Structure formats: structure tokens, C-alpha cells
Amino acid sequence: GKSVNPPGGGAMAAPLAASDLRTRRSVSGASPGSAAGGWASAPANDTGSGSWGATGQASPNFGGGGSPYANGHGSPYGGGQGGYGHSPGSSAWGHSAGGGGQSYAAGRDASSNGNGRQESMSNELRGTFLLILATAMFLHADQNLAAPNLSAIADDFQMTPMQKDTRLGGMVQFGFFLIGGAVSLLVGPATDQIDRVTLLSAVVLSGSVPSLLMSLWVPSSKAGFFYFFLARICTGVAIGGSFPVLFSLTADLFPASQRTFVSTCISAATNVGAAVGGMLAGIIGPKYGWRVPFRVMAVPALACAVLVRLLLVDPRTVKLKKRAQEEAASANPAFSAWLGGEDANPSGYVRIEELDFLKFKRILDVRTNMLIFAQALPGCIPLSCIVTFLSDYLAVEQGMKVQASTAVTAVFGVSCLCFAVGGGLVGQKLYNQRKDQLPLMISATTACAAIPFIMLVNSPQSAVTAPSGRPTAFALLLALLGGCAATAGPNIRAMLMNVNDGEVRGTVFSAFTLFDDLGKGMGPSIIVAATVIFGRRLAYTLAFTLWWLSASILFTLRTSLPMDAARSGGSLLPFKSK
Numbered sequence: 001g002k003s004v005n006p007p008g009g010g011a012m013a014a015p016l017a018a019s020d021l022r023t024r025r026s027v028s029g030a031s032p033g034s035a036a037g038g039w040a041s042a043p044a045n046d047t048g049s050g051s052w053g054a055t056g057q058a059s060p061n062f063g064g065g066g067s068p069y070a071n072g073h074g075s076p077y078g079g080g081q082g083g084y085g086h087s088p089g090s091s092a093w094g095h096s097a098g099g100g101g102q103s104y105a106a107g108r109d110a111s112s113n114g115n116g117r118q119e120s121m122s123n124e125l126r127g128t129f130l131l132i133l134a135t136a137m138f139l140h141a142d143q144n145l146a147a148p149n150l151s152a153i154a155d156d157f158q159m160t161p162m163q164k165d166t167r168l169g170g171m172v173q174f175g176f177f178l179i180g181g182a183v184s185l186l187v188g189p190a191t192d193q194i195d196r197v198t199l200l201s202a203v204v205l206s207g208s209v210p211s212l213l214m215s216l217w218v219p220s221s222k223a224g225f226f227y228f229f230l231a232r233i234c235t236g237v238a239i240g241g242s243f244p245v246l247f248s249l250t251a252d253l254f255p256a257s258q259r260t261f262v263s264t265c266i267s268a269a270t271n272v273g274a275a276v277g278g279m280l281a282g283i284i285g286p287k288y289g290w291r292v293p294f295r296v297m298a299v300p301a302l303a304c305a306v307l308v309r310l311l312l313v314d315p316r317t318v319k320l321k322k323r324a325q326e327e328a329a330s331a332n333p334a335f336s337a338w339l340g341g342e343d344a345n346p347s348g349y350v351r352i353e354e355l356d357f358l359k360f361k362r363i364l365d366v367r368t369n370m371l372i373f374a375q376a377l378p379g380c381i382p383l384s385c386i387v388t389f390l391s392d393y394l395a396v397e398q399g400m401k402v403q404a405s406t407a408v409t410a411v412f413g414v415s416c417l418c419f420a421v422g423g424g425l426v427g428q429k430l431y432n433q434r435k436d437q438l439p440l441m442i443s444a445t446t447a448c449a450a451i452p453f454i455m456l457v458n459s460p461q462s463a464v465t466a467p468s469g470r471p472t473a474f475a476l477l478l479a480l481l482g483g484c485a486a487t488a489g490p491n492i493r494a495m496l497m498n499v500n501d502g503e504v505r506g507t508v509f510s511a512f513t514l515f516d517d518l519g520k521g522m523g524p525s526i527i528v529a530a531t532v533i534f535g536r537r538l539a540y541t542l543a544f545t546l547w548w549l550s551a552s553i554l555f556t557l558r559t560s561l562p563m564d565a566a567r568s569g570g571s572l573l574p575f576k577s578k
Contacts, residue, residue, distance in 0.1 A: 125253065128312055129262075132246065133269040135304040139204055139242055140270040141277030141297045142211055142235050146172070148282035148391045148406045149290035156290065157225040167225065169388050170525040175233045177384075177521030180240025181514040185360075187241040188510020191248045192503060197312045200245045204305035207238025212298035215291040240517055244509040251497045251505050252315055259497045260431060264424025264490035268417050271486060274387070275413020282391070282406025363508050367560040368499045371553055372492055373515045379446065379488070379550035380519025381526065385543040386412065386453070386482075388524045393536060394471075398461050401469040408471050408479045415483025419445070423487030427494065435565055438495075439557035442488040447551035449485030450544045452478040457540045485547065488554065495557070499564040 146153060146168065154164035191199060214231035218224045250262045281293040363369050386409065394405035423445065430438040456464060456478045464475035493509075500508045523543070530539035 128253070129250075129265070131304070131307060131311065132250065133265055135200070135204060135301075135308055136242065136246060136266055137269040137273035137276075138297060138301040138304055139207060139238060140273035141280075142207065142294070142301070143239060144274045144278035144387055144409075145281045145293045145297065146232070146290070147388055147409075148278055148402060149285040149293075150392045151395075152285065152290045153228070156220045157228070158222050159225075165528050165531065170528040172229055172232050173384065173388055173524040174521045175229060176236035177240070177517035178236075179233050180236030180238075181517030181521065182240075183237045184240040184244055184510040184513040184517070186510075188244040188507040188513075191244045191506025191510070195314050195317045196245050196249045196506075197308060197314045197317075200242065200249070200312075201305045201309040203238045203241040203245065204301060204308070205238075206241070207235040208298045208301035208305065210234035211294050212302070215294035215298065218291075236517075240513050243513045243516075244506045247493060247497065247509045248502075248506040249314065252502060256498050257428075257432070260424050260428035260490060260494035263493040263497065264421055264427075267424070267486070267490040267493065268420045271413055271416045271420060275410055275417070278387075278391070278413065279406055279410040282403050282410075286402050360507060360511055363500065363504055363511060366499055366564050368495060368557060368564040369508060369511075371557050371560060372496060373512060375550040375553035376512065376515035377519040377522075378546040378553075380516055381523035381546050382450065382453070382544045383485070384520045384523030385527055385540055387520075389527065389536075389540065390457075393457065393540065394464070397536060399465045399469065400471060404465075404470045408475055411476050412479040412483055415480045416486035417483075419483045420486040420490050423484075424490040424494075427487075427491035431491075431494070431498070431565075435562040436558040438491060439554055439561060442491050443551045443554040443557075445484040445487040446547050446554060449482050450547040452482040453544045454541050456482075457537055457544075495561060495565075499561070499567075 150164055150168050153168060154161075159167060187199065187203065210231040211234070214227060218227045218231070246266055247263070250266065251259060254262050277293070277297055280296065281290070284293050284296070364373075391402070391405045391409050394400045394408060395402050398405075400408075423441070427438055427441065430441060456475060459474070464472055464478075466472050493512075496508050496512060497505065527539055527543050530542060533539075534542070
């Protein structure tokens with residue numbers, strides 16, 4: 001109820017616009033200690049009734065010295081000392097004066113300090129992040145368990161060679177990714193409204209439990225394929241539903257200056273999981289049977305789901321509970337209910353009609369979102385070819401042993417990890433300094449990734465397979481170079497985090513997962529159809545050329561990314577439809 005006055009008195013020269021009420025931003029965009037500041041906080045012992053400060057001085061405060069949003073002893077939503085972005089001295093909201101502020105969402109040292117350097121994570125936040133990475137890794141380890149042993153699975157289910165490609169390669173992958181992507185459309189809006197820790201635990205359980213049961217009791221007959229198919233669909237649901245939750249949760253835990261690093265780590269964890277799972281299946285499967293790898297990877301995934309539910313806390317849930325307690329303390333709940341008001345203590349569930357599916361239409365108004373969604377389909381078909389068919393192709397067509405063909409895909413997985421980490425670090429620097437240069441980098445690496453794999457599938461057997469049945473150094477080098485395709489993944493996800501507000505990130509990542517899974521799910525079916533017409537070698541070659549189409553779409557991001565990133569600010573204001 002206070003007016004906004006400059007230090008010398010009088011009205012402000014310009015009214016505060018709604019766009020100025022942004023998280024982690026000053027009213028004038030200047031840092032503390034400069035000539036112009038933002039909402040300045042008062043000293044810890046200031047009990048006077050102040051107003052919004054027009055400068056970075058310490059005298060005025062927001063809500064008075066007794067307000068938890070302003071003074072040094074107030075408790076922010078995330079817990080810990082200080083208000084929003086509190087730091088010693090006179091700091092603006094969300095900024096710091098030399099020592100660094102705290103993230104309002106996590107209440108931990110997760111932001112940048114006044115000199116632009118990143119603060120290190122607290123031990124609690126570091127443990128949380130490691131558990132999230134372990135969960136992503138073990139969940140995605142299940143994704144590639146079938147690929148190295150397709151022939152053994154086909155023999156177990158009494159399939160012909162053509163049925164092996166059409167059912168195990170096409171039908172299973174279609175259900176795995178397409179149904180999983182469709183489920184993510186429900187998980188995305190739910191992620192924006194309900195507790196994300198509970199949701200993450202549920203989606204992991206939905207994939208690991210059926211996988212464990214399938215490995216124990218599925219019969220070795222034609223009927224067994226039906227149960228195998230259902231179990232793979234459940235795993236696809238878990239993987240598809242996990243992405244909106246993982247990236248929405250971590251985006252609230254970390255500021256924009258660290259989100260590319262966070263996205264890189266999550267993408268690396270998924271790549272490591274897929275590579276380790278495929279390598280484990282290639283080593284254990286031929287010796288102990290194709291079911292054992294599913295059993296081995298389901299147990300740690302179950303353990304991670306339990307630990308997530310017991311140890312993690314959703315910062316948004318903490319904030320909502322804090323708000324509900326404050327409202328309950330200032331109002332009579334019984335009288336509010338009698339008047340038809342909402343319960344101050346929600347029961348923790350959400351009805352299907354409360355999910356805002358109109359967000360899917362609104363996120364398409366952001367051009368960067370549209371371009372990223374468009375490149376997902378052609379960009380994922382080559383990956384589906386590698387994951388589903390490459391190991392079997394090298395074993396059958398190029399004369400490699402099963403373990404040796406798995407080694408090639410394992411080298412590709414390790415290369416993807418290295419390129420994802422290195423590309424994420426370089427991408428973060430480009431995003432901070434020259435946003436228009438980031439699309440150029442990921443476009444170039446995506447285009448270059450097609451060349452090594454085209455050479456791998458078209459080289460003569462003597463060039464890629466040694467007389468002993470092992471891959472040659474040339475084959476391993478091509479797989480190593482092909483890993484540059486992974487540079488795009490973490491940077492694309494970081495772009496989506498940074499150009500979209502927190503109110504819609506869950507919906508954005510569910511839509512991205514759907515388009516991603518369209519390529520991964522339809523890719524094997526498209527490749528199988530092309531194989532019938534052109535043969536395996538030409539069909540795989542055409543699949544890898546789709547990376548060039550994806551690269552051309554990524555190139556066009558250089559104009560839209562800077563504009564969309566400038567408009568995004570993580571507003572705390574309610575999200576309004578256009």
C-alpha cells in the first residue's frame with residue numbers, strides 16, 4: 001500500500017511495468033551497488049515501514065523490516081537465511097552483492113554471484129542431483145537391453161527373420177516410443193500442478209516392475225511375445241513420462257546460468273545408462289540368456305524409485321505448503337469453506353479436468369519451440385536405426401560376433417557422453433555470450449554425425465571386421481566420430497528451459513518428448529519398410545541422411561533463439577492465455 005518514491009522524494013519518472021516484476025531481476029536491470037538498483041532490502045534490524053526502493057541502497061525495504069520477504073532474518077519459501085536472493089549488504093531481489101544470493105526455489109547456493117561466477121552446490125543439493133542422475137541412468141539402461149540379442153529373442157518366441165525385423169524391430173519400438181510419448185502428454189500438464197517427486201517415483205516404478213516380472217515369468221513361446229510387448233510399452237511409458245518431470249524439477253532447482261550444465265548431466269546420464277545397458281546385454285545375454293540383463297537393471301531402478309520418494313522434496317510443494325499455512329493463519333478455514341472457498345490444505349491429487357491442455361497451443365506461439373519440435377522427428381530416426389538395428393546388422397551382414405558388435409555401439413555411447421559434456425560446456429558459454437552462435441554449433445555437429453555412419457554401413461566387411469570377428473580400428477573410429485550427434489541434445493533442452501517460463505516447462509517437455517518419440521517410434525517402422533524396398537544397406541544410409549534435414553532446421557534457430565530468450569524471465573505472475 002506504499003507509493004514508490006525515489007530517494008529524494010517525488011513520484012518515479014516511469015511507472016513499473018508488469019514485465020519488470022520478474023524473478024531474479026532488478027527493476028532497472030542493474031546490479032546492486034550501481035547507480036540504479038531494484039527492490040532493495042533493509043538491514044536486519046530495520047523495523048520501519050518502507051517502500052520499493054528505486055536505488056540499490058539499504059534504507060527502504062519491501063513490506064517493512066518485519067517482512068519475511070525483505071529483512072535478513074525472514075524465511076524464504078525455500079528455507080534458509082535471507083529473503084529472495086538475500087546476501088550481505090544491500091542487494092536487489094534475486095541478485096547478490098559480492099557474496100552471492102540464494103535461489104528462491106531451492107533455498108540453496110545454486111545461483112551466480114555478483115561477479116557472474118557460479119556458486120557451488122550445497123551438499124544437500126549435490127546429493128539430490130546425484131540421485132536424479134542415478135535414476136535417469138538406470139531407467140534408460142533398460143532402453144537398449146533387447147537390441148544386442150534380437151536374434152536370441154526371436155528364436156525364443158519362434159519368429160522368422162522377417163518377423164524379427166517387423167515385430168521386434170518395428171512393432172515393439174513403435175509401441176515403446178509412441179505410447180510412451182502419448183502418455184507424456186498427460187504427465188506434462190500434471191507436472192505443472194502436482195508434486196513432481198511423487199510423479200517421478202511413480203513413472204520409474206511403472207517401467208521397472210513390469211520389466212522385472214517379464215524377465216522372470218514370460219514363457220518361451222509365440223504367446224510370450226505378447227507379454228514382452230506389454231512390458232516394453234510400460235518401459236516406454238516410464239522413459240517418456242520421466243523427461244517432463246526431470247527437466248521441470250531441475251529447472252526450478254537451478255538458475256539459467258547453470259541449466260545447460262544440468263541438462264548436459266541429465267543427457268549424459270541417459271546416454272551412459274543406454275550404453276551400459278546395451279553393453280551389459282551384449283556380454284551377459286549370449287552367456288546367461290537374454291532375460292538376465294532385464295533382471296539385473298530392474299533392481300537398481302526399483303531402489304532409485306524408492307529413494308526418490310523417501311529423500312527428495314519438490315521445492316514447489318514446499319512453497320505451496322508455506323503459502324497455505326500463511327493463508328490458514330490469516331483466515332478461518334471453516335468460514336471460507338461455508339462460503340464456497342477452496343480448501344487451504346489441498347489433498348495432493350488433481351482431477352483430469354483440472355489439467356490445462358490449452359498450454360500445448362500456447363507453447364507453439366514461441367518460434368524456438370516450434371523449430372525444436374520440428375527437428376525432432378528427422379533427428380531421431382537415425383538414432384533409432386543405431387539403437388535398434390546396428391548391432392544386429394554388424395553381426396549378421398558384416399560378420400562380427402555379438403559381443404564385438406555391441407562394443408561398437410558401446411564406443412558410440414561413450415563418445416556421445418564425451419560430446420554431450422563438452423558440447424554442453426561450450427554451448428553454455430556461447431549462450432551466455434553470443435546466443436546466435438549456439439545454433440550454428442549444434443547444426444554443424446548434427447550434420448557431421450551422418451558421415452561416419454554412412455561410411456560404416458557401406459564399407460566392405462574386411463574394412464570393419466577383423467578375421468577374428470572383432471571390429472577393426474577403422475570401425476571403432478567411425479563410431480567414435482559419430483558421437484558428435486550428442487552435442488545437440490543438452491543444448492536443445494537448455495534452450496527449452498530458458499525460453500519458457502516455469503509455469504509451462506512440464507508441458508513443453510512433454511510435447512518435446514512426444515515429437516522425440518515420434519521419430520524413435522516411427523523410425524524403425526519406416527526403416528523396415530525401406531528395407532523391404534531397397535535392402536538393409538541403402539535403407540540405413542537414407543536414414544542417416546535425415547540428420548542433414550534436422551541440421552538445416554537447427555540452423556534457423558539463430559534468429560529466433562535470441563529474441564525468445566530475451567522475452568523469457570521466469571515470471572512469478574500467473575500465466576495468462578493469449
